[in-house]
Structures are given as structure tokens and as C-alpha cells.
Amino acid sequence: MAATMKDLARETGLGLATLSKYFNGGTVRDKNRLLIEAAVKKLHYVPNEVARSLKTQQSRVIGVIIPELSNAFITSIISSMEDILRRHDYAVIVCDCRSDPKREKEAVEFLMHRRVDGLINMATDATGDHLKAALEANIPILLVDRLINSLRSRVSAVIIDNVYASGQAVHKLLDLGHRKIGLVLGSQHLYTTDARLTGYLSALRDAGITPDDRYIRYGDYTMDGGYQAVQELVKLDDPPTALFITNFEMTLGGMLALQQNGIEVPKDLSVIGFDKLELFGGIFPDLTLIRQPQLGIGRECANLMLDMLSNRESYSPRIVTLTTELTEGSSVRPLNP
Amino acid sequence: MAATMKDLARETGLGLATLSKYFNGGTVRDKNRLLIEAAVKKLHYVPNEVARSLKTQQSRVIGVIIPELSNAFITSIISSMEDILRRHDYAVIVCDCRSDPKREKEAVEFLMHRRVDGLINMATDATGDHLKAALEANIPILLVDRLINSLRSRVSAVIIDNVYASGQAVHKLLDLGHRKIGLVLGSQHLYTTDARLTGYLSALRDAGITPDDRYIRYGDYTMDGGYQAVQELVKLDDPPTALFITNFEMTLGGMLALQQNGIEVPKDLSVIGFDKLELFGGIFPDLTLIRQPQLGIGRECANLMLDMLSNRESYSPRIVTLTTELTEGSSVRPLNP
DNA sequence: TTGAAAGCGCTAACAC
DNA sequence: GTGTTAGCGCTTTCAA
Numbered sequence: 001m002a003a004t005m006k007d008l009a010r011e012t013g014l015g016l017a018t019l020s021k022y023f024n025g026g027t028v029r030d031k032n033r034l035l036i037e038a039a040v041k042k043l044h045y046v047p048n049e050v051a052r053s054l055k056t057q058q059s060r061v062i063g064v065i066i067p068e069l070s071n072a073f074i075t076s077i078i079s080s081m082e083d084i085l086r087r088h089d090y091a092v093i094v095c096d097c098r099s100d101p102k103r104e105k106e107a108v109e110f111l112m113h114r115r116v117d118g119l120i121n122m123a124t125d126a127t128g129d130h131l132k133a134a135l136e137a138n139i140p141i142l143l144v145d146r147l148i149n150s151l152r153s154r155v156s157a158v159i160i161d162n163v164y165a166s167g168q169a170v171h172k173l174l175d176l177g178h179r180k181i182g183l184v185l186g187s188q189h190l191y192t193t194d195a196r197l198t199g200y201l202s203a204l205r206d207a208g209i210t211p212d213d214r215y216i217r218y219g220d221y222t223m224d225g226g227y228q229a230v231q232e233l234v235k236l237d238d239p240p241t242a243l244f245i246t247n248f249e250m251t252l253g254g255m256l257a258l259q260q261n262g263i264e265v266p267k268d269l270s271v272i273g274f275d276k277l278e279l280f281g282g283i284f285p286d287l288t289l290i291r292q293p294q295l296g297i298g299r300e301c302a303n304l305m306l307d308m309l310s311n312r313e314s315y316s317p318r319i320v321t322l323t324t325e326l327t328e329g330s331s332v333r334p335l336n337p
Numbered sequence: 338m339a340a341t342m343k344d345l346a347r348e349t350g351l352g353l354a355t356l357s358k359y360f361n362g363g364t365v366r367d368k369n370r371l372l373i374e375a376a377v378k379k380l381h382y383v384p385n386e387v388a389r390s391l392k393t394q395q396s397r398v399i400g401v402i403i404p405e406l407s408n409a410f411i412t413s414i415i416s417s418m419e420d421i422l423r424r425h426d427y428a429v430i431v432c433d434c435r436s437d438p439k440r441e442k443e444a445v446e447f448l449m450h451r452r453v454d455g456l457i458n459m460a461t462d463a464t465g466d467h468l469k470a471a472l473e474a475n476i477p478i479l480l481v482d483r484l485i486n487s488l489r490s491r492v493s494a495v496i497i498d499n500v501y502a503s504g505q506a507v508h509k510l511l512d513l514g515h516r517k518i519g520l521v522l523g524s525q526h527l528y529t530t531d532a533r534l535t536g537y538l539s540a541l542r543d544a545g546i547t548p549d550d551r552y553i554r555y556g557d558y559t560m561d562g563g564y565q566a567v568q569e570l571v572k573l574d575d576p577p578t579a580l581f582i583t584n585f586e587m588t589l590g591g592m593l594a595l596q597q598n599g600i601e602v603p604k605d606l607s608v609i610g611f612d613k614l615e616l617f618g619g620i621f622p623d624l625t626l627i628r629q630p631q632l633g634i635g636r637e638c639a640n641l642m643l644d645m646l647s648n649r650e651s652y653s654p655r656i657v658t659l660t661t662e663l664t665e666g667s668s669v670r671p672l673n674p
Numbered sequence: 675t676t677g678a679a680a681g682c683g684c685t686a687a688c689a690c
Numbered sequence: 691g692t693g694t695t696a697g698c699g700c701t702t703t704c705a706a
Contacts, residue, residue, distance in 0.1 A: 002474065004682090004683055004684085005684065006684095014693085015692055015694070016683095016684080016685085016693080016694085016695095017685085017686080017687095017693060017694080017695095018691075018692055018693075020684070020685055021691085021692085023684095024685085027691075028691075028692090029691065029692085032691085032692090044473065044474070046449055046450060046474070047450055047683095047684085048391075048450075048452060048682090048683055048684070049450045049451045049452065049684095050390045050391050050451070050452050050682090050683080050684090051391050051682070051683035051684040051685090051698090052684055052685075053387045053698095054385075054682090054683080054684075054698050054699065054700085055683080055685045055686085055697080055698050056684085056685070056698085057698070061430075069412045069413075069415060069416040069419075070409060070412045070413055070416065072407060075407045075412060076406075076407055078406060079406040079407065079433045079435075082406075082431065082432070082433060083433070086432065086444075086447065089447075091447070091451055092430065092431065093398075093428045093430055094419065094429065094431050095419070095423065096416045096419060096420070098416075110423065110426075110428070113383060113384055113385075113386045114386045114387070114428055115385060115386065115387050136381065137339065137381070137383070223620065224619050227619055227620045228619055231619075252589075253620060255593075256592075256593070256596075256620050257620075259593075259596045260596070282561050282564055282565055282568075283560065283561060283564045283590060283593050283594075341698090341699055341700085342699065342700065343700095346677095351676080351677085352676060352677035352678070353677080353678085353679095353699095353700080353701085354675095354676065354677060354701085354702075354703095355675075355677075357700070357701055357702080358675085358676085358701095361701085363675090364675075365675075365676090366675065366676090369675090369676090384699095384700085385698095385699055385700070386700095387698090387699080387700090388682090388698070388700040388701090389699080389700055389701075390700090391682050391683065391684085391698090391699080391700075392681080392682050392699080392700045392702085393682085393700085393701070394682070
């Protein structure tokens with residue numbers, strides 16, 4: 001059906017090597033170049049990447065396995081890395097495993113059959129079991145956002161400094177005199193949740209404050225979860241005077257809960273939220289936020305992966321930790337002004 | 338490096354045909370089956386889909402081109418169709434073209450080089466220009482959510498009945514006595530925007546009401562856009578008594594705007610929103626909503642594509658129109674109770 | 675049921 | 691610079 005290089009060879013009277021060289025950026029006599037270009041147009045020739053992949057033993061495909069597609073943080077990372085990878089002629093196959101370890105493992109197998117050149121994974125299975133086969137097959141693996149302890153020093157990762165981020169927010173609130181600081185975390189037993197809790201706890205400890213369990217809530221990283229968590233926090237007998245909410249969706253839900261309870265920010269309560277600054281622009285002007293460099297994470301992943309791919313032998317695993325930024329807004333204020 | 342069927346043949350003493358038959362579900366002598374299974378395990382054999390693709394002339398890859406990955410409606414469709422396609426052993430390559438027609442066209446080329454078996458497209462370029470090459474190459478194409486006029490009757494599509502959906506909402510408000518109905522639309526010149534406007538206008542016309550331009554706003558399908566649009570609407574001299582907001586993000590932004598203005602729903606204003614019922618669960622209890630069957634759209638796309646693929650010759654293009662549902666809540670009430 | 679052999683469309687080593 | 695050729699790992703006739 002579709003034209004092949006053989007057809008081009010017949011049409012132009014040239015050999016396959018010349019054609020191959022032309023398509024791969026080699027030097028070809030001007031006259032032949034024109035000949036080829038005319039034939040390509042005439043025959044509607046389209047290079048066949050499948051055949052090329054078989055020959056070169058490179059699929060130029062990167063497999064990406066994520067826990068969830070409906071999460072703003074995840075999609076913005078994906079779209080930034082997909083952009084860069086595609087520019088480098090790598091395709092991205094995304095597998096959403098719905099936070100199910102079984103599906104995650106199946107995704108790894110699925111992608112291995114397709115001979116992906118590399119694997120980027122925001123891991124659901126914290127044991128790292130699902131990556132064993134890929135590791136044995138020596139496929140470059142890059143973890144994002146979540147480390148896997150058993151794989152440390154064996155695979156690369158791009159993460160943010162969660163402990164620092166959390167500490168940064170809590171210190172800010174402590175500096176303003178707050179002592180009762182509510183914390184809204186993601187799902188339990190998740191790498192980022194643990195790290196953000198650690199940052200919170202050690203910041204309190206530094207300030208000589210004993211953490212109060214009632215102030216620590218798990219909101220599942222969803223809008224509804226954040227909403228519920230904040231509802232509970234503000235209804236405590238002795239409610240917190242400040243809140244730190246640890247992702248975008250929960251911040252949104254949390255702000256809604258505050259509005260519905262008639263609680264004014266920062267008059268009645270100081271709030272530090274998370275991510276997606278632009279979106280809050282007109283809506284919650286001047287919300288104080290911890291901002292993760294989502295585009296930076298995506299870019300770093302893409303570049304690291306490209307690096308691993310072009311230096312297969314000499315590449316040694318590394319953990320790249322990006323830092324967060326505290327964007328000062330006006331949703332916080334001193335406890336007793 | 339990795340084991341091939343040849344290695345298996347050597348290991349088992351069998352021929353390639355027997356192995357191929359085994360892997361493709363053919364009948365193999367029990368003794369040989371066991372032999373093969375042992376060898377697979379021993380050599381860590383993993384089938385090479387690339388080689389298979391070259392031979393069978395099927396990549397078992399579907400290309401999906403979308404305008405934006407950071408949109409809840411789009412990601413839920415994608416994740417539902419990816420799920421089904423992967424179950425059928427099709428991989429999905431997602432290309433986010435950031436609503437840029439140039440990138441969209443590049444994506445088509447990129448995917449054609451990779452010999453995708455089919456193309457699913459939520460189109461940015463309403464002229465359909467970008468699909469010409471794929472159409473000529475006779476690649477099955479499926480449009481989602483947005484029709485392309487010049488391609489009608491040539492490609493299949495899965496859409497929702499936007500005119501009906503919009504009319505449904507507006508009629509509901511009219512029945513309650515509302516005459517001044519604000520409409521928050523997506524970006525201008527988009528298929529869905531136009532259709533939803535049409536539904537609104539004809540519902541008003543049916544009721545003998547002359548539409549008021551000031552009540553029609555474009556919110557870009559974003560949270561901030563919805564927020565701004567509603568801000569403007571409620572500040573009109575003669576503000577609407579009811580609102581119809583036409584996607585999820587804008588509904589969210591709009592509700593925030595109302596809360597910030599101290600406008601109570603439905604006491605001061607009736608509201609019909611859009612999509613993502615679950616998320617509103619605890620947050621805006623009982624919001625009256627137009628609900629698109631996102632999972633159904635994804636499922637329909639996947640199944641239609643699988644159908645097109647297995648009946649290449651006999652398949653004739655069709656437009657599948659799914660209907661929306663009006664979920665009654667308590668965010669609307671009669672104008673003069 | 676099984677084996678031998680050809681070939682999918684491309685790249686790259688080699689010879690010219 | 692260009693042509694010839696072998697072969698990537700698989701499927702699929704065709705014979706046995």
C-alpha cells in the first residue's frame with residue numbers, strides 16, 4: 001500500500017544506501033537530493049519508524065506509568081515532558097494504572113513488549129516490585145515525585161524537596177507567631193505525604209512545640225478530601241489559627257470550605273496553599289503558596305531520560321532534587337497583630 | 338541482548354513456526370508447550386512487538402491528539418479509552434498540541450511515521466486541514482467532542498448533543514419563570530461553544546424572549562475564565578436571575594465568584610453547572626448539573642475504533658451522539674416563589 | 675502438528 | 691557519493 005524506500009529507489013534510479021543517507025542527514029549530491037524530494041512527493045512516501053526501530057533496536061518510545069490522569073500536578077508534568085521528548089522524536093505511551101499496583105505491573109510488562117527505550121514512573125507500588133523485570137532487562141528507569149527505598153542508588157529520580165517545602169511553610173507560620181497549625185496531607189503511606197509530614201513535625205520540634213494529632217488530616221489529594229479535612233479542622237473545639245494544605249486540589253477544596261464557613265482569610269485564619277499559581281490569579285488573589293516547579297520537573301525528567309539514553313554505559317544513577325518556592329501573598333498574617 | 342524466538346528454537350529444538358503458533362494461541366503438543374514455557378522462563382524471553390508490527394503491518398498503536406491535557410473533561414475521556422484499548426493490547430500515544438493548529442498537524446505527521454493503526458482527535462483546527470494526509474493514507478480517524486464540517490460523512494465521530502444539553506438547561510430555568518438567564522460559554526469559534534449557544538438561543542426563542550448580549554459571556558473553559566465571567570454578570574445593572582455555566586472548570590470558578598460576592602444559591606440566583614458530579618459531592622451539595630457521560634464517551638471511542646480496525650473494508654463512517662443528563666439538585670428555584 | 679524459508683522496510687558495513 | 695547486500699525478530703505460506 002504505502003510507498004517504501006524500494007519504491008523510491010525504483011523511481012529515482014538510486015540505491016537504498018543513498019536514500020537512507022538522505023533521510024538520516026547525510027550528504028547527497030544536489031541533483032539526487034532533488035530527485036529524491038520529487039519522488040517522495042510523488043509517491044507520498046512516509047518513513048516507516050517500525051522498520052527503523054527493528055533495525056536500530058531502538059523504538060524511540062518512552063513509557064510513562066502514572067497513578068492517575070485526573071490530577072493537575074501529574075498532567076502538567078506529563079505535558080511538559082511529552083513536549084520535549086516529542087521534539088526529540090520520542091513518542092510517549094502513557095499508562096494510567098489507577099493507583100493499582102497490579103495494573104502498574106501489567107503496564108511495565110505491556111511496555112516492555114513494546115520495547116520502550118525507557119520508563120518514567122510515578123510509582124504506586126512503594127516496594128518497587130513492579131520494576132524488577134525492567135531492571136533486569138536493563139531498561140533505563142526514571143522515578144518521578146516518589147522515591148522507592150529498595151531501588152535507591154539503582155535508578156534515577158526527579159523529586160522535589162518535600163521536607164524542606166513543608167518546613168518552609170510551617171516556619172513561615174511559626175515566625176508569624178502561630179502555634180496551632182493545621183496540616184492537610186495527601187493519602188497515607190505515600191512518599192510525598194510522609195515527607196511533608198516529616199517537614200511539618202521537625203519544624204514544630206525546632207520551635208519546641210508538641211504536635212497535636214487533631215491538627216493533622218489526610219485529604220487524599222482530592223478537592224473533596226481537602227474540603228472535608230478543612231471542614232473538620234475549623235470545627236475543632238480549639239481550631240488551628242493557621243493552615244498548610246499540601247496540594248492544589250486540596251487547597252481549592254479547603255478554600256471553598258473556609259468560604260462556606262464564613263471564615264475570612266487571613267483575618268480569621270492564615271493559609272498557605274500549594275501549586276497552580278496562575279489559576280488562583282483572579283480567584284484567590286494573593287494566596288500564599290508553596291509552588292512546585294512542575295514544568296521544571298517535566299523538563300528535568302525529559303532531559304535526564306534523553307541523557308540516560310545517549311550515554312547508556314557511562315550513565316550513573318542520580319537523584320535530582322528540585323526545590324520549591326514560597327510565594328508570598330496576603331493569606332497569612334501575624335497571630336496577634 | 339534480549340532473547341529472541343531463534344534462541345527459544347535452539348533451546349527447545351523446535352522450529353520457529355511452532356513457537357509462533359504457541360504465542361499466537363495455536364495448538365501445540367503438550368510436551369512442546371511445556372518445553373517452550375520452560376525455555377521462556379529460562380531465557381527471560383519477551384516477545385518483540387516491533388518485529389511483529391513490521392511483519393503484520395499493524396502497530397497496535399492508536400494516536401490520540403488533544404488540545405490540552407490539563408482539562409478534567411479531556412483527561413477523563415482519555416483515561417477511560419486508554420483503559421479499554423490497552424486491554425485489547427493497543428497502546429495509546431497521546432499528543433498534546435496546546436490548542437495550536439501547527440502543532441496539531443505536526444502531531445499527525447509524527448503519528449503517521451510511527452504507523453499508528455488509528456487516530457483519535459479532539460480537533461483544534463476546525464478546517465480539518467491537519468487530517469488530510471491521514472485521510473489520504475486511509476488511516477481510520479475518529480473525532481471526539483468536536484465535529485469538523487468539511488469532513489462530515491468521511492470520518493466517524495463521538496459527540497454529545499450539545500444543542501439539546503443547552504436547551505435542556507435553559508428550558509429548566511425558563512420553566513421556573515426565569516427570563517434573564519446568563520450563559521457562560523467556552524472559547525469563541527469552538528464547535529461545542531457554538532452548539533451550546535445555539536441551544537440557548539433557540540430555547541429563548543421558543544419562549545418568545547429576545548436574547549440579551551450582555552448575558553452571554555465567554556469564559557475560555559477555564560476556572561479563572563468562569564470566575565471572571567460570573568463576576569461580570571452579577572455586576573450588571575440588571576443582572577440575570579439564573580445562570581447556565583457550560584463546563585466543569587468554569588462552574589467551579591463561577592461558584593467561587595458567587596460565594597465571594599455573598600450571593601446565595603439558589604436564594605439570590607439559580608445556577609445550573611456542568612460535569613464532574615462526584616467532585617461537587619461534599620462541596621456544593623445538590624448543585625443542579627448537566628452531566629456529560631465522560632466514561633461513556635471514552636468507551637464509545639475505544640469500541641468504535643476497535644470496530645473500525647477489525648472491519649476496515651466494510652466500515653462506514655458514523656456519528657455517535659450521546660445524550661447528556663440533567664441532574665436535579667437544589668441550586669435552582671422558581672423566580673418568584 | 676511441525677519445520678524450512680521468504681520477506682516485512684529499514685540501516686550500515688563494505689566495496690566501488 | 692553511491693550501490694550491493696545481509697539481517698533486525700517476527701509471521702506465514704508451503705511441504706513434510
